[in-house]
Amino acid sequence: MTLTEQTILLQAPNPAAAENGRKLSKKGSFSGRCRTEDGTLYWAQCAGSGKTPYRVSVDWTAPEAPVCRCSCPSRQFPCKHALGLMFEQLSGKGFETADIPLDIAEKRARQAARAVKKEAAADEPPKPKKPNAAARKKKLAKQLEGLDMAEKMVDDLLSAGLGALAGSSAQTYDKLAKDLGSCYLTGPQTAFTRIALAVRTVQQSPDQAAGAYAEALRILVALRSTIKKSRAFLQDKLEAGSFTPEDSALFEALGGVWKLEDLRGIGSFQENARLVQLSFDVSFDRAKKEYVERGWWIDLDGGAIFQALNLRPVKALKYVKGEDSRFGLLEVPALYIYPGGGNRRARWESSSARPLTGGERSALPKLAQPDLAAAVKLAKGSIKNTLAPKFLAVLAPIGRLGRVGEEFVLEDPAGTRIVLRDRPEDGPDHACVERLETLPGEIPAGSALFGLMFCDGRDQSLCLHPYSVVTGAEIIRLLY
Numbered sequence: 447m448t449l450t451e452q453t454i455l456l457q458a459p460n461p462a463a464a465e466n467g468r469k470l471s472k473k474g475s476f477s478g479r480c481r482t483e484d485g486t487l488y489w490a491q492c493a494g495s496g497k498t499p500y501r502v503s504v505d506w507t508a509p510e511a512p513v514c515r516c517s518c519p520s521r522q523f524p525c526k527h528a529l530g531l532m533f534e535q536l537s538g539k540g541f542e543t544a545d546i547p548l549d550i551a552e553k554r555a556r557q558a559a560r561a562v563k564k565e566a567a568a569d570e571p572p573k574p575k576k577p578n579a580a581a582r583k584k585k586l587a588k589q590l591e592g593l594d595m596a597e598k599m600v601d602d603l604l605s606a607g608l609g610a611l612a613g614s615s616a617q618t619y620d621k622l623a624k625d626l627g628s629c630y631l632t633g634p635q636t637a638f639t640r641i642a643l644a645v646r647t648v649q650q651s652p653d654q655a656a657g658a659y660a661e662a663l664r665i666l667v668a669l670r671s672t673i674k675k676s677r678a679f680l681q682d683k684l685e686a687g688s689f690t691p692e693d694s695a696l697f698e699a700l701g702g703v704w705k706l707e708d709l710r711g712i713g714s715f716q717e718n719a720r721l722v723q724l725s726f727d728v729s730f731d732r733a734k735k736e737y738v739e740r741g742w743w744i745d746l747d748g749g750a751i752f753q754a755l756n757l758r759p760v761k762a763l764k765y766v767k768g769e770d771s772r773f774g775l776l777e778v779p780a781l782y783i784y785p786g787g788g789n790r791r792a793r794w795e796s797s798s799a800r801p802l803t804g805g806e807r808s809a810l811p812k813l814a815q816p817d818l819a820a821a822v823k824l825a826k827g828s829i830k831n832t833l834a835p836k837f838l839a840v841l842a843p844i845g846r847l848g849r850v851g852e853e854f855v856l857e858d859p860a861g862t863r864i865v866l867r868d869r870p871e872d873g874p875d876h877a878c879v880e881r882l883e884t885l886p887g888e889i890p891a892g893s894a895l896f897g898l899m900f901c902d903g904r905d906q907s908l909c910l911h912p913y914s915v916v917t918g919a920e921i922i923r924l925l926y
Contacts, residue, residue, distance in 0.1 A: 454532045457512065459522050459767040467529025476534050481541040488535055489547065492527045494518060502527040503550060504535070510798045513557070515550070521765050579687065585630055586684045589700065590677065592629025595622065596638070597673045600666055603641075611662060612655075616645040632701025637669045639733040657870070660903055664836065671832035672699050695786040699833055706793065709782040719781040719794075720746040722802065722810060724841070724896045725913040726771040726926045727876060735760045739769040742839055742896070742913065743792065746775070746806060749813035751839045752783065752792035771926045774801045788828040788838040808918040814841040814894035818862040822908060825899040837869065837900040841916065844893045847882065854879050856895055856910060867909040869900050878912050878924035885915065885922065893917040 458464035470476070470492060477499070479490040489503035502525075505513040514528035535541070546554075599622055603610065619642035626635040640661070647658040679696045698704065709715055721743040729738050739756040756769040776797045784791040815821040825838040845859040854866040868877045878897075897912040915922040 449532065449536050451536060454529060454536065456770060456772075457514075457524055457532070457767075458529055459524070460764065461768070463522055463524075463526050464529055466526040467531075468533050470526060470530035471533035471537060476531065476539075479534060479539060479541045480544040482546050483543050487546055487550065488531060488541060489550070490531055490534065490541075492516075492530060494527075500527050502531050503547075504528055504531050505550070505554070507554070511796065515553070523765075523767070583684065583687075586680050588629050589631055590680055590684075592626050592631045592634070593673050593677050593680070595629075596626060596631070596634045596669065599638070600670050600673065603666060604670070611641075611645050611648050611659065614645050616642040616649075619645065630701065633699045634669060634672065635701065636733050637665050637672075640665050643732055661871075668832050672696070675833070676700055695833055698784065698786075704782075704784060706782050706795065709784070709793075710780075712785075714783050714785060716745075716781040716783060717779065719778040720806075721752075721776045721778060721781070721797075722746055722774075722806075722921075723772040723776070724751070724916065724921060725923060726769070727913075728926070729872070729876070737763070741769065741772065743776075744810070744813060744841065746809065746813075749841075750790075751841065752781075752790055753839065754792055771923070772799070773921075774799050775806060787831060787834055788824065789835055807920070810921070811841075811843070811892055811894040811916045811918055814843045814916075816843070817860050818842055818856070818858040818864055819860075821899060822864070825908065829901055837898040837911075839896070840899050840910070841894050841896045842910065844889055844895050844915075847889055847895070847915075854882055854912075856912075864899075865907065865909045866897075866912050867902055869898060869911045870902075870904070872911070876911075876925065881924045882912065889915060890917050890919070 454467075455461075455464050458467070475493045476490045477493070479488070481488045486507045487503060487505050489501070491499040492502050494500050500516055500518045502516040502518075503514070504524075505515070507513070512524075514524035516525050516527045518525055518527055520526070599619075619638045623635045623638040623642065626632075626638065644658040644662040644665075648655045651658075676696055676699065679694065680700075723741050723743050725742045727740055729740070730736075731738055734757075736757050736759040739758065741754045741756075743752050743754060744750070745752070754769075756766075758766040758768065776799050778794045778797045780794060782793045784793075815824070821840040821842045825840060828834050828838040829836050842856065842864075843858050844856065845861065846857040848855065850863075855863050856866055857863045866879050866882070868879050894916045895910070895912055896914040896916055897910045899908065899910050901907070902909045913924055915924075
């Protein structure tokens with residue numbers, strides 16, 4: 447394995463941890479550096495704030511998932527000492543060849559035994575879990591009770607008109623959100639938290655009231671649809687005595703959390719996937735108080751586009767490992783795919799990365815939709831679904847790209863055009879259109895544009911928010 451700085455940064459839980467590890471290496475905090483003869487294990491001592499130095503090691507037996515161990519009390523993983531040891535290795539400092547320490551050898555043996563046990567268990571058909579029918583029945587009844595509360599509030603708001611938001615109390619919606627959380631309805635709970643934020647915006651920032659009203663209306667329409675569909679969904683499950691997750695977007699809309707074994711159980715997975723990241727971005731969800739790190743990936747074999755989300759709550763920001771832009775190809779043994787239409791979320795337990803071959807690079811733009819008409823048809827179908835986000839990730843073929851009057855326009859090879867605009871909801875930090883001016887040289891024939899197709903509420907036109915230009919030789923990112 448060739449260690450690179452990018453490899454280290456991908457292991458770090460956050461940029462600060464990586465930088466602190468780099469500083470430890472630069473100021474010579476490490477001593478007693480050793481490595482095994484096969485180069486799979488590195489260990490050393492690192493000076494800390496106390497008299498006794500920390501014992502730190504990095505095990506590269508599985509290069510894509512190194513095991514870091516340290517005697518420090520840090521709750522970050524890997525800690526700055528382990529990252530510092532990686533920088534020691536990267537800088538080419540001398541490591542004496544030595545026998546593996548006994549304690550690490552024992553841990554390796556236990557880890558290998560667990561891996562063998564897990565592999566053996568994977569070959570056997572999983573034993574069906576027997577649900578606690580009484581508890582699940584009680585939960586479904588509580589959820590139906592919560593839906594009744596939510597429906598009454600939605601109907602009252604829509605009957606009174608959105609103008610009533612200006613005289614409402616945000617605390618009313620905050621309280622309802624809390625009550626819905628007690629009813630196991632975290633999806634509607636988040637929706638009412640967003641309405642509370644819209645109320646505060648209307649009352650505190652009158653110049654932003656129009657946007658807040660539009661957002662509140664969108665939430666209410668989606669929430670009303672969710673409530674109606676969910677009530678029928680839950681009542682059917684209650685009557686049938688079915689208490690297992692189903693292949694339905696309603697499960698997540700209500701606040702359900704998918705487990706990988708549940709996704710496998712409903713057959714929503716794909717083996718031996720080859721993924722390439724088209725774009726990466728970070729946003730902050732004010733309602734959930736968490737950072738959302740989102741990577742858009744394309745399946746090199748089928749052309750399907752997925753999003754991978756890494757959610758980092760503010761309260762646990764230091765302890766949840768951050769994601770970053772990924773380059774090259776990711777080979778995924780088992781890709782788990784969430785139910786739904788467009789913009790489907792995907793997760794995986796393990797993967798291995800390698801550089802893209804020339805053939806793989808040249809194949810990427812060929813995975814675009816046949817033309818803009820096909821992309822528009824898909825987007826309209828997705829946007830009409832009240833439970834789906836009001837955008838669709840698409841890869842569209844490029845005929846020409848440039849300004850027409852005051853706006854940027856994409857024209858496909860057939861001559862069909864679409865206006866390129868930044869989605870207002872994404873904010874100025876996601877502005878990409880103007881960056882098209884800085885593209886180096888002419889875009890090669892046969893290239894494609896990746897982005898989010900959406901309906902711009904300002905004039906009700908269908909537009910495309912560009913994220914990346916995909917050529918046969920490279921992916922030019924307009925964001926991270």
